[in-house]
Amino acid sequence: MSSKFKPETTHKADATALLDDRGYSGLLIRGQNPALLFEKAVRDRITESYYWKEQCFGLNAATLCDRAAELTAIGGTYGGVGKPTPFLCLAFKLLQLVPQREVILEYLNFHGDEEGGEDGDTNGEGDVEGGAVQDPQALGKRGEFKYLRALAAFYIRLAWEPVDIYTTLEPLLADFRKLRRRTREGFALTYVDQFVDDLLTKDRICATSLWKLPSRANLEDLEMLEPRVSPLGDEIEELDRDDEEIEGGSDGEVEERRNGERDGSSEKSRNGFMRRYSDSGSEND
Numbered sequence: 001m002s003s004k005f006k007p008e009t010t011h012k013a014d015a016t017a018l019l020d021d022r023g024y025s026g027l028l029i030r031g032q033n034p035a036l037l038f039e040k041a042v043r044d045r046i047t048e049s050y051y052w053k054e055q056c057f058g059l060n061a062a063t064l065c066d067r068a069a070e071l072t073a074i075g076g077t078y079g080g081v082g083k084p085t086p087f088l089c090l091a092f093k094l095l096q097l098v099p100q101r102e103v104i105l106e107y108l109n110f111h112g113d114e115e116g117g118e119d120g121d122t123n124g125e126g127d128v129e130g131g132a133v134q135d136p137q138a139l140g141k142r143g144e145f146k147y148l149r150a151l152a153a154f155y156i157r158l159a160w161e162p163v164d165i166y167t168t169l170e171p172l173l174a175d176f177r178k179l180r181r182r183t184r185e186g187f188a189l190t191y192v193d194q195f196v197d198d199l200l201t202k203d204r205i206c207a208t209s210l211w212k213l214p215s216r217a218n219l220e221d222l223e224m225l226e227p228r229v230s231p232l233g234d235e236i237e238e239l240d241r242d243d244e245e246i247e248g249g250s251d252g253e254v255e256e257r258r259n260g261e262r263d264g265s266s267e268k269s270r271n272g273f274m275r276r277y278s279d280s281g282s283e284n285d
Contacts, residue, residue, distance in 0.1 A: 018096045019043065027098040029159045030211075034095035037158050042207055045077065046084045046092050056089055061099045064090060065107060071147035074154075074195065075182030076207025085182045087151060088206060094155045107152035108168070111144050146177050150195055154206065157199040162214050163224050165200070170228065172196045 018024065018035045028034070035043060046052050055067060068090055075085040149172070156168055175192040198205050200213065219225040230236070 019047070026096075029095070029098065034098055034159065035092070037095060037211075038092060038208060042077070042084065042088070043092070045082060046089050049084050049089060051084070051086050052089045052092075055086070056093045059093055059097075061097055061103045064093060064097070065110070065148065068107070068148040068151050069145045071151070073180040073182045073187065074147065074150050074190075074206065076205075078182045078184050080184075082184075082207075084207075087147070087154075087182070088208075090151055091154050091158070091206070091208075094151070095158070098159070104152050104155060105168075107148050108156075108172075110148060146175075146179060146192055149175070150179060150192065153196055153199060157210060157213075158208070162219060165213065166216060166219065166225060169196050169200060 018026070018033070024033050026034075029037065038046070059067065067086075071087055071090070073085065074087045076088050077084055153169055153172060156165055160168070173193045173196055175196075177192050179190045179192060179195060181188045181190045181195075199210070203210055203212065216225060216228065220227055
């Protein structure tokens with residue numbers, strides 16, 4: 001076969017090329033093989049799993065989106081032997097593909113052409129009003145497939161730089177949809193905003209040790225990030241104003257009552273003096 005007909009990338013079910021440090025020539029993440037972001041024990045369990053060999057073989061950035069849309073839970077490993085979840089297998093596949101930034105952002109904010117379901121569990125409730133998407137800063141554009149969004153957020157935490165991680169993931173803290181989390185014993189309930197907060201604050205999640213993320217305060221001190229504006233800032237200011245008005249009204253009422261009591265006591269003293277003066281004048285007469 002002529003060399004010009006050879007594919008640029010050969011997909012192997014066991015990801016031999018990805019796991020071979022000596023022969024790896026793909027894209028790097030922070031100067032190292034992306035596969036090394038997962039621990040060796042987890043990598044071995046993933047590449048030996050049935051889901052990886054059957055469902056992840058030959059995936060590209062487009063077909064992986066279809067697999068991620070079928071996810072029903074997030075999580076790392078489960079069961080007594082620590083089987084990898086489909087979520088973890090697809091995250092490892094993303095590290096193998098290293099998609100472009102625009103592709104990951106499309107995963108994060110993907111909207112389908114069809115209307116949402118009746119219960120809003122998959123698409124989220126209140127995604128659109130009158131056919132228009134709500135503020136992307138407030139809702140992160142509310143990607144239609146929440147597990148696809150969670151997968152993209154997990155990859156961003158693993159592969160992107162600190163400033164990009166904060167600026168991209170923090171808007172997702174306004175996404176309150178429910179997520180199923182696969183644990184060793186079964187399933188647990190969590191939320192998109194809780195999962196994103198864990199990505200920003202914890203060092204280990206989904207059976208994966210995360211690299212140390214600089215704190216937001218440090219990045220603000222270095223002027224690499226602007227101070228975060230809380231979505232509840234306006235409401236907090238409104239509550240503060242109400243409290244000040246209530247306290248101001250109470251102080252005014254107290255002052256008015258004190259002034260009234262002072263005026264009353266002065267009037268009583270004046271009347272008493274006048275009576276005493278009148279009585280003394282009558283006696284002298």
